Amino acid sequence: MSRRRSLPYLLLGVLLVLGCATGGVVVATQLGHREAVLVLARPVTVGQELSAQDVREVSISVDSSLAVIPARSRSEVQGRAFAYSLPAGALLTRHILGDARIPPPGQAVAAVGLKVGQYPSDLQAGSRVTVVVAASDTSTGSTASRSSAWDATVTGVHSSANDQVAAVSLQMARDDARQLAAAPAGQISVVVVHGGVR
Incomplete structure (x- = not known):
């Protein structure tokens, strides 16, 4: 009686083993292609x-x-x-490949002129960055702690002939791009963040 009861379980086990073996062969074949x-x-x-x-x-x-x-x-x-x-x-x-597809809806591309020291020397298209604008305290002439920062992706870096200034194109949220465009150029810095290149 017990043998009859165990027979279906034995068949099920055999089918499971065959199924796993077949699946392994399929996966190995795909990985090998x-x-x-x-x-x-x-x-x-x-x-x-x-x-x-x-x-x-x-x-x-x-x-x-x-x-x-x-x-x-x-x-x-x-x-x-x-x-x-x-x-x-x-x-x-x-x-x-094809027609330019940037910026996507809700995004904009802002251009900033950066001097040496305001951006990493290995900055390239595709880099994920944080754009920081330090606000100046006009009463003291010092840089105040109330800075602004926005996340962006670099879409282009074009250096001047003497490599002293680079025009950096940044894709970012549309409202952030508008604020960045109004910021004083000398107070803008670009920081490459974790994740580096997209």
Whole structure:
């Protein structure tokens, strides 16, 4: 009697083992499927046309939900413009090429002129930053503690010929961008925050 009762459990155990084994084979097969795709070899800015020097090949396990660009399609995408500013190492996908897509709704791009010392020397497009504006106390001529700060993403950095001043484009909330645009240039600093590059 006990043997008859244990038989269904034994069959269930066998089916579970077979199911797990089959699942493991499927996962291993998917993980083993790697493809040569394109990634950015250097930072690019929105509107820039893709050149052969902008990309390099890497072999990765491809997620079917990503519209990655295979290395074999390199010639097909050369000359196309970037829709976003992106850092080196970003995976090249179809949606990042085309008409400029910044700023998105509710966002704006503000430009600030920064001198050496007001921003990190390795600042680049895609960097996540906090923009700090120190308010001056006009009665004493000193910098007061009531400063303003906003989160932003760098969309472009363009240095002057002598590298003394950089024009930095910052994507941020629309209202924050308006306030930043009204701030005195000499009191603006940019700080790269945790997470570094988007």
